[in-house]
Amino acid sequence: MNLPNKLTMFRVILIPFFVVFLLIDITSVDKWIALAIFAVASLTDLLDGKIARKYNLVTNFGKFMDPLADKLLVCSALICLVELSRVPAWMVIVIIAREFIISGFRLVASDNGVVIAASYWGKFKTTFQIIMICLMIADLEALQLVTVIVTWVAVILTVVSLVDYLVKNKDVMKDTK
Numbered sequence: 001m002n003l004p005n006k007l008t009m010f011r012v013i014l015i016p017f018f019v020v021f022l023l024i025d026i027t028s029v030d031k032w033i034a035l036a037i038f039a040v041a042s043l044t045d046l047l048d049g050k051i052a053r054k055y056n057l058v059t060n061f062g063k064f065m066d067p068l069a070d071k072l073l074v075c076s077a078l079i080c081l082v083e084l085s086r087v088p089a090w091m092v093i094v095i096i097a098r099e100f101i102i103s104g105f106r107l108v109a110s111d112n113g114v115v116i117a118a119s120y121w122g123k124f125k126t127t128f129q130i131i132m133i134c135l136m137i138a139d140l141e142a143l144q145l146v147t148v149i150v151t152w153v154a155v156i157l158t159v160v161s162l163v164d165y166l167v168k169n170k171d172v173m174k175d176t177k
Contacts, residue, residue, distance in 0.1 A: 002052075002057045002059065002062075003048075003051055003057065004047075004048040004049070004051045004052035004057050004058075004059075004062055004066075005048075005057075005059060005061055005062050005065065007044040007047055007048040007051070008044070008048050008062060008065045008066050008069050009065070009069075010041075010044055011041045011044045011045060011048075011069045011070075011073060012065075012069045012072060014037050014040065014041045014044075014073075015041070015072055015073055015076050017037055018034055018037040018038050018041065018073075018076065018077070019076055019080055021033040021034035021037060022034035022038075022077070022080045022084070022137065023080055023083065023084070031137055031138070031139065032138075034137055035134060035137045035138055038073070038077060038133060038134065038137060039134065041073050042073070042130050045066070045069070045070055045073075048062070048066060049066065067103075070126075071099050071103075074095075074099075074126075074129055074130075074133070075096055075099070077133045077137075078092040078095060078096070078133070079092065081133065081136050081137075086136045086139060087136060087151065091151070091155050094155060094158060094159065095129065095154075095155070095158050098158050098159070098161070098162045101162060101166075102122075102162065102165055105165065105166070105169060105172060105173070108172055108173065109169065109172045112172065114172060116165075116169055116172070119161065119164055119165060119168070121157065121160055121161035121164045121165075122161045122165070124157050124161070125154065125157040125158050125160075125161040128150060128153050128154035128157050129154045129158070131150050131154075132147070132150045132151050132154040135147040135150055135151075136151075
């Protein structure tokens, strides 16, 4: 259990706390605590990969758990934001469907001995999704237009990154038997 894997597990452990603070409405600071937890969890995602690659600490556990932790965090946030009526359900369905499709593709590729690296489109998508989620958690009237724009960019990048991924890796789904 090296440092990157500990950061990944820390991210997973933070998810229920994030969800509770996002959904409870007891004090005026609940959403800010949720936002801080989400921001810390998102930063661990950035750090664990950098540390693992820089210090050659890449493990099979990390390869499996890191993307799973990312999906759990983002999907948990998006589902909670639907519950809070801050994002339309159809947008969340598009985002989550993309994650399922890519995970399926990666599974098939892995079975064929192919490793598919993350693309720049996927990294842009993730960045905008994280910004979108932070803006929606903050739910500030002064940033409403920015939130709408960032949300549309995140959804568009989700679709573009999916199409890019499918086009670049179309051979993975070809039956070679």
